[in-house]
Amino acid sequence: MEKTVEGLFTEEILCLAAEKFNVEPSTLEKIGDFENYIFKGKREDQEVIIRLTHSSHRLFEDIEAEIDWVSFLKNNGLNVYEQFRSQNNDYIEAFTAKDGSDFYACCYEKMPGVRLGWKDIKNNHDLVTAWGRTVGRLHKVTKNYEVPVGKSKRPNWDEEELLEIEKFKPDIPKDIVTYRNEVVHAIRKMPMTKDQFGLIHSDLHFGNFHYYEGQLYLFDFDDCTYHWFANDIAMPVYYTILAGELAGEFENTHQKEKFAAKFLADFFKGYDQENSRESIQEKDIEWFLRLRDIVLLSVLYKKFDLTNLPSQEKKFLDSVYHRLINKELIVKLT
Template structure:
């Protein structure tokens, strides 16, 4: 979390939010990168997730749109695929907690997803999981395509990490900004035929869902935005390859990437069509993720917070960015056709 926001947050803000939602027990902190996330209990002893978002990160209208989209997903039959929001005893979905400088934190409550996180080499990390991952993503896209109104969420190019990237990268190699401009030019040139572009989660990696009895429950829709649906295919593949390769693949990273992609695509196509021409630009979206992830780390972390591991990670990203290569280079259309 940015130091300026950290100064405004304190135990009293959390206590106020917990009181308004009628929560009990000792808060278990789960995260504080872009939002403050805690696990707490209701008066009935049910574990729930409390999220506090500073107004510098999201507006009230944006958060209302996020919660409206969750309701839409439920109405379209995706209730078991995502963690829904819960209202406070007063009936409010969002409670506003004022800060000392006149800004505020928006508090929301969510159902806790059943199960736990799936990680490489765990029993749950298999081809069946990859297919379920793809199927859930496709069901979200099917629901998104049925929206009959515009939600107050940003277009992909309006995201802070893109619109203000030059400011966050001003101390970095100028070549990174030049590479960002090149990738953005290619993205802006992409067409938007019907069924290819809409409101999407934008960040369905394995840190944003739990697995229980083979089923995925997705949470954290904070990055909800308008973009091409293929973006939601690129993100899982990107993060799968950013973490360690499962032992069963040895050092064969390409074999792992192919298995993951094909499993995910199989699941996706079981619920929704994936035109082959969009597989041709999957690499472009992988390149974009390197750039946005590098930018958010440059924005959020000061020099004293850059551990050796994070420096090495950013170094790998920078090398790919400067070379203009994605995290994995496949002819995805050819790979998909060969396995059909």
């Protein structure tokens, strides 16, 4: 979390939010604080999640739109969380910080199962197929989603402030800015048919679902946006390859590409059971791998203390920077 937001978040705000959603404050345990503050706790003996989002990160209307879409997905058979209303019968409660900004609190069902790691995925072909099947189902369902009359819609992909890498690193090399422009321009030229473009999760890596009794249970819809479906396929590839690299699993480029090919084959085996991918090409997926590097470098510049980076974080940042300055892919698919 950015230091400016850390300085505004207080125990009082957390307790007020918990009480408003009938969650016992003494049961709260922080489980995340990267872009939102995430706590698990107990609501009438049920395990739940309390999420607090600062107004500098998301507008109230953005969260409202997210909640509506998640409810739509749940009503159409996706394994997503139930969202709970507050004592005021609202899904979102606002709490004002000392500078006049707001924290928006929401309360959700805690999904069954546990988060996964590289070792859980490495040789689990059934999991990867279930992953693909779930993404295919999500894409099939979202084609029929319509924003309620009078309500705001989620942002388009190119409204993401993280595309403006100069905002977070004013002295970023011009070569990276030029490359960013090339990637964004190429993506903007892609067809936007109903079978290719719609509201997607946009961050469905293995840290954002639980795998339980052969099924995926999805969460963290904070980044949901109008985007190409291919981006929802690029994210599993990107972060799985990244996890393998960080674990030192790939001895060379060939081994990495071989793993990616098998991963995609297993993933598409499931995806094809739910949704047609005739309009999704591997060359398109590669553009979104490039886009993820751009967005991720912005995130790192925004979130990391560059003057005091632990060695693992520096290695991570350096690898993303290297790929961008050399216009390289994290892994080639074609």
